[in-house]
Amino acid sequence: MANERLRAALLERGVSIADLAEAIAVDPKTVERWITKGRAPYRKHRYAVATHLGMDEGYLWPEALTREQVASASESEIVTVYPHRWAVPRDAWGRLFAQAQNEIGILVYSGLFLADDAGIMRMLGEKAGAGVRVRILLGDPDSPEVAQRGADEGIDDGMAAKIRNVLVLYKPIRSLEGVEIRFHTTVLYNSIYRGDNQLLVNTHVYRTPAGNAPVLQLRKVVGGDMVTTYVDSFERVWEEATPVES
Numbered sequence: 316m317a318n319e320r321l322r323a324a325l326l327e328r329g330v331s332i333a334d335l336a337e338a339i340a341v342d343p344k345t346v347e348r349w350i351t352k353g354r355a356p357y358r359k360h361r362y363a364v365a366t367h368l369g370m371d372e373g374y375l376w377p378e379a380l381t382r383e384q385v386a387s388a389s390e391s392e393i394v395t396v397y398p399h400r401w402a403v404p405r406d407a408w409g410r411l412f413a414q415a416q417n418e419i420g421i422l423v424y425s426g427l428f429l430a431d432d433a434g435i436m437r438m439l440g441e442k443a444g445a446g447v448r449v450r451i452l453l454g455d456p457d458s459p460e461v462a463q464r465g466a467d468e469g470i471d472d473g474m475a476a477k478i479r480n481v482l483v484l485y486k487p488i489r490s491l492e493g494v495e496i497r498f499h500t501t502v503l504y505n506s507i508y509r510g511d512n513q514l515l516v517n518t519h520v521y522r523t524p525a526g527n528a529p530v531l532q533l534r535k536v537v538g539g540d541m542v543t544t545y546v547d548s549f550e551r552v553w554e555e556a557t558p559v560e561s
Contacts, residue, residue, distance in 0.1 A: 420509035443493035455498035497556035
């Protein structure tokens with residue numbers, strides 16, 4: 316059976332069979348067999364292909380890894396677990412965004428603690444200027460989802476007020492090329508902060524402010540699927556969100 320995922324990935328990335336073969340030092344006929352006959356490469360070649368295409372090995376060859384291998388790789392993606400967001404060192408947030416070369420993503424209801432950090436705001440603007448895509452998702456302050464989160468945290472209308480305050484704090488970078496801000500109406504189970512293949516994931520706990528909830532620090536490992544799960548969630552929220560006018 317043909318590997319349509321690999322075929323589609325090459326088309327999506329604009330990479331030819333010959334290009335891929337040259338990049339990973341194999342014969343073009345070998346790459347063609349991977350596609351047309353669905354043959355699974357050796358793991359070193361799967362890793363090289365996934366890295367070159369910037370995609371997950373488990374997506375391109377879902378049957379190649381055992382459940383045990385996926386579980387082991389996913390566990391390896393956990394760098395640190397912080398018991399509370401306030402326990403995350405300030406420089407951890409700076410490093411997360413500073414190392415990004417392609418993508419910065421922020422998915423929150425308000426994320427006031429971040430928007431109120433002048434150093435982080437300056438860094439986001441500088442990153443956008445350097446060609447990094449900066450995408451920010453905020454809760455729609457007029458939505459029932461935000462109202463419910465405000466009630467859950469015991470601050471009621473305070474949540475919507477925080478989001479409006481955050482929009483003011485983002486004003487210096489909102490009009491920059493490369494910075495995109497959207498409103499979402501999603502019930503969030505986690506806030507997600509992304510710098511390329513590294514994440515800080517702030518869990519949400521009922522009746523507990525986000526600042527008191529645990530945070531997972533994750534780094535993508537080939538074969539693991541935890542980071543991919545959160546990144547895919549971010550993308551789904553982004554697709555359904557509404558752009559905020561500059």
